[in-house]
Amino acid sequence: MMLTLTAAQCREVRMPWSALIANKAEEFWVKARGRRIKGQGMIGAPAARVREGFDSLRWEDFGHYNLPQAWVERRQIPVVLNGRVPVVGAVVLDLGCGPGTSTEVLCHYADPSWSITGFDLTPHLIEVARSRVFRNREGRPISPRFECQDISEPLVVGGVAVAGGSVDLAISGGVVGLYLSPGQAQRLAAELARVVKPGAFAAIDAGPSVSVERLRAIMEGAGFEQVGIAKSFVIEPRPKLVFERRGPVH
Ligand SMILES: C[S@@+](CC[C@H](N)C(=O)[O-])C[C@H]1O[C@@H](n2cnc3c(N)ncnc32)[C@H](O)[C@@H]1O
Numbered sequence: 185m186m187l188t189l190t191a192a193q194c195r196e197v198r199m200p201w202s203a204l205i206a207n208k209a210e211e212f213w214v215k216a217r218g219r220r221i222k223g224q225g226m227i228g229a230p231a232a233r234v235r236e237g238f239d240s241l242r243w244e245d246f247g248h249y250n251l252p253q254a255w256v257e258r259r260q261i262p263v264v265l266n267g268r269v270p271v272v273g274a275v276v277l278d279l280g281c282g283p284g285t286s287t288e289v290l291c292h293y294a295d296p297s298w299s300i301t302g303f304d305l306t307p308h309l310i311e312v313a314r315s316r317v318f319r320n321r322e323g324r325p326i327s328p329r330f331e332c333q334d335i336s337e338p339l340v341v342g343g344v345a346v347a348g349g350s351v352d353l354a355i356s357g358g359v360v361g362l363y364l365s366p367g368q369a370q371r372l373a374a375e376l377a378r379v380v381k382p383g384a385f386a387a388i389d390a391g392p393s394v395s396v397e398r399l400r401a402i403m404e405g406a407g408f409e410q411v412g413i414a415k416s417f418v419i420e421p422r423p424k425l426v427f428e429r430r431g432p433v434h
Contacts, residue, residue: 185270185271185272186267186268186269186270186271187265187266187267187268187269187270187271187274187293188266188267189262189265189266189293193262193293193321194262194263194266195262196262196292196321197258197261197262197289197292198258198259199251199254199255199258203251203255204251204252204255207248207251207252207255208252210248221248221249222241222242222245222248222249223237223238223241223245223246223249225237226238226362226363227362227363227391227392227393228362228363228392228393229363230365231334231363231365231368234305234363235305235306238305238306238309239306239307239308243283243308243309243312246282246283246309250282250285250358253285253357253358253422254285254286255416256357256358256416256420256422257285257286257289257357257358258289259414259415259416259417260357260387260414260415260416260423260424261286261289261290261293261355261357261414262289262293263414264353264355264385264387264412264414264424264426265290265293265353268352268353268384268385268426269352269353269385270352271295272295272297273295273297273298273299274294274295274297274298274299274352274353275298275299275350275351275352275353276290276294276298276299276300276301276351276352276353276354276355277300277301277302277303277339277346277351277353277354277355277379278290278300278301278302278303278328278355278356279303279335279354279355279356279359279360279372279388280303280304280305280335280356280357280358280359280360280363281302281303281304281313281330282304282306282309282313282358283309283310283312283313283316284302284312284313284316284318284328284330286302286355286357286358287300287302287313287318287328287330288316288318290328290355291318291319291320291326291328292319292320292321293320293321294320294326295320296320296324296325296326296327298326299329300326300328300329301328301329301330301331301341301346302328302329302330302331303330303331303332303333303335303339304330304331304332304333305332305333305334305335306332307332310330310331310332313328313330314330329341329342335356335359335364335372336364336368336369336371336372337371338375339375339379346379347379348378348379349378349379349380349381349382350379350381351376351379351380351381351384352381352384352385353384353385353386353387354376354379354380354385354386354387354388355386355387355388355424356387356388356389356424357389357424358389358422359389360372360388360389360390360391360393360394360399361388361389361390361391361392361393361394361395361399361422362389362391362392362393362422363393364393364394365393365394366393366394366398366402369388369394369398369399369402370402370405370406372388373402373403373405373406373408374406376403376406376408376429377406377407377408377429380408380429381429382429382430382431382432383428383429383431384428384429385411385426385427385428385429386403386408386426386427386429387414387424387425387426387427388403388424388425388427389422389423389424389425390422390423390424390425391421391422392421396423396425399425400425403425403427407429407430407431408427408428408429408430409427409428409430410425410426410427411426411427411428412425412426413425413426414426
């Protein structure tokens with residue numbers, strides 16, 4: 185049986201517009217005074233600059249920098265999950281999970297039988313994620329694992345490669361379209377083609393670094409078919425494209 189969510193359940197995790205507007209207004213005033221916001225300059229930058237940027241972004245500054253992404257995720261993730269993951273025993277990968285900001289939304293809708301693994305490049309963010317307590321919407325504890333690694337490299341959990349054809353949903357928000365090059369996205373797509381079950385899903389964000397058209401071409405080339413799109417609002421600079429893994433379903 186697949187997880188189905190009502191419109192009201194999808195809205196449970198939303199952040200208010202006022203939080204997004206306040207964040208953007210603050211950013212505007214910082215830039216209007218000729219100053220830079222903390223973390224500025226990483227979008228579309230080479231991998232080494234992205235790594236260095238997130239390494240040096242202090243925890244409290246990450247919260248401010250990431251708020252627009254957290255706002256988007258809390259609208260997109262329920263849409264992606266709805267009808268696409270088993271109620272029991274789902275295997276879910278959160279690719280570029282930060283300090284667990286997107287993972288906590290996945291956990292909200294999870295059953296304790298799910299296996300959720302968050303991957304992120306940045307050691308201090310993974311440390312924060314590992315220290316956190318996650319609960320689902322019924323208040324039951326959910327225990328995701330966290331791995332510190334580049335998602336454009338083969339995915340490894342507990343020192344073991346993620347098993348081929350084992351994943352029900354691989355989801356990535358605010359990472360591929362912002363910080364990965366098309367070459368890195370292509371390597372990720374090849375790995376997702378290996379680990380995602382035939383008939384199961386990958387939901388990946390497009391953006392300035394990897395456009396919607398580019399991402400679609402990369403994923404189709406790897407054996408996926410686009411079956412949906414998740415937007416946080418009508419105007420959406422970083423939509424998640426939802427892909428189904430082609431191939432015989434066992
Ligand atoms: C904007 S945050 C998004 C965090 C989370 N997914 C969310 O939606 O709140 C981007 C995250 O991607 C991570 N990241 C960037 N490039 C990466 C890569 N190549 N491999 C793994 N993580 C990466 C950063 O460390 C950072 O935590």
